[in-house]
Amino acid sequence: MDMLCFSRWIVPCVSCSPDETLYPIICVAKTAHSAKVRLRLLVNGDDLEVAQVGDGFCVLREARPHAAGDAQLTISIDDHTETHNVFHCHGIAADSREVAFF
Numbered sequence: 771m772d773m774l775c776f777s778r779w780i781v782p783c784v785s786c787s788p789d790e791t792l793y794p795i796i797c798v799a800k801t802a803h804s805a806k807v808r809l810r811l812l813v814n815g816d817d818l819e820v821a822q823v824g825d826g827f828c829v830l831r832e833a834r835p836h837a838a839g840d841a842q843l844t845i846s847i848d849d850h851t852e853t854h855n856v857f858h859c860h861g862i863a864a865d866s867r868e869v870a871f872f
Contacts, residue, residue, distance in 0.1 A: 808846040811869065813862065814839065827870050835864040841871065 809820035811828060813836045820843070822829040828843065838861040843854045856871040 810844040812842040830867040833867045836862040
């Protein structure tokens with residue numbers, strides 16, 4: 771779990787070294803963690819990088835045209851990966867990064 775310490779006044783901070791409490795600062799304890807998130811859409815063997823996933827849609831980082839059809843949406847967070855079979859019903863247009871699916 772992330773441990774944040776907000777030192778607004780010059781007071782000792784239990785998770786910071788004494789030198790870090792001389793000025794108003796925001797410090798992060800050494801337990802901070804950023805999850806490794808990877809979103810991919812596999813369409814006809816083409817592995818597309820996904821920027822955002824919503825309810826029934828995703829936004830690609832880069833548009834590449836594809837006809838409507840089956841695809842696999844892969845969501846990886848740290849060491850956990852889930853793959854969902856989806857059908858992108860309108861295809862992917864060359865000029866649009868948004869993909870509708872169900």
